[in-house]
Amino acid sequence: MTTLPLAVRDSNTMLRRNLLRMRRYPSLTFMVIGMPVIFLLLFVYVFGGTLGNGLGGASGGRAAYANYVVPGILLMAIAGTAQGTAITVAMDMTEGIIARFRTMAIFRPSVLTGHVVGAVIQTMLGLAVVVGIALLVGFRPNANLVEWVAAAGVLAMTALALTSLSVALGLVAKTVESASNLPMPLVLLPFLGSGFVPTDSMPTAVRWFAEYQPFTPIMETLRGLLLGTGIGANAIGAAAWCAAITVLSFWWAKSRYNRNTAR
Template sequence: MSTMTSTVDKSMMYALTDSATMLRRNLKRMLRYPSMTVLLIGMPIVFLLLFVYVFGGALGAGIGGAAGGRAEYLDYVTPAIILMTISSAVQGTSISVAMDMTEGIVDRFRTMAIARVSVLTGHVVGSLIQTMLAITAVLGVALAIGFRPSAGVGDWLAVVGVLVMMAFAFIWLSVALGLASKSVEAASNVGMPLVLLPFLGSGFVPTDSMPMVLRWFAEYQPFTPLIETLRGLLMGTPIGNNAAIAVGWCVVIALGGYLWSTKLFNRESSR
């Protein structure tokens, strides 16, 4: 029994060490290609500025009534932009995974004495760090132009936990999409629905302002409860059962992405 336990401990230690090595590799890639990071962060910031300064006056009046304006709309739309930051940032994960799979580096890794799980783990943890940095940058811009959340310390801790949970789920999905892509070009486009779906939810306008069919879709797609949970924590609006639904969606997406990723990666490894 002690021999078996020692073997398991060594295997776990090797897996952790190899995963740390792969994480350093992915962080170095992020530093080596800063244009990708700037692009993934820049798009949500452009959308934030566009919607607040171009459409914010009219949309804010529609949301806040006579007292509504750009400030009210900024508070309303920022949670959606934060979630869009996650879906935008994880597109880089699909591209990085597709690059590894198509350029032959993974075949080289398979000939080395490294834990197989470390290859995907390095991508996931590296992307999680990059995504949280992107969220910090976007949130900083939102605060600079007037975003004023009412969240307390406990709410902010909950916000961080929810954001990490969301990012983790979508990162695993993006890993699977990268593995399923036949080329880097395909990987750069396959995650586009993740960027567009917040527009078809409650992120930019309330769902009750939409036509019936679109409203039904908006209320039952995963991004609406995710956005409403963030909005409730940041702005003190009612959350209702959105938090439980958001957690459920994250679990389903993370588990589905993980199982799909490992299946695709193991299939490639057996060839």
């Protein structure tokens, strides 16, 4: 069998392995959805009235804030899935299954491909649930079908980037416990961007970081697509950040995986 059919066959096998794990352990998916939903309810129903008035004047209120905060919540959900991916990769590396794979005639990168594609699928399913709950609590997008498809593409692109990074972090981690901690800064980035308040309300140093970190152009692109706000150069920035993170992370993960399995 030539290299390409072998790669496709083995990558498909590893993908099925990860999808079966997702089905057998649904608590992992519920945990991924749970934290963003809790933050959504907290910010909309506890802080939404005050923060929404700050966004839209006296007529803003909770409804305006529900619309504003959802893109940041969606990125939190993606980051939470990335954390779970790092844990499963670290489990594979420390529990002996990789040693078994090493003795088999398989396409070596297929293990990584299965983790990445499986996690992206899990992420998109989780995001659909989060969007559904957001609609119930007052999120009112005005996007048409094309804009919804484009927004889904932005979310998938972001999920691919953060999942690739989390796979690399899982390979770097020496224990499962440390793997759960390494992706934690990703969960915090929406707070240090435009996820919960506009960046122009921040002190100068914080505002500079918030405007130039990867998550801000992604969130602003999602707002533009779903709510009709201006996108400007944010779409280009979002695509550039996601492409760079994906390529560098997959290269890092592949080199670490080859080094670990060569022992």
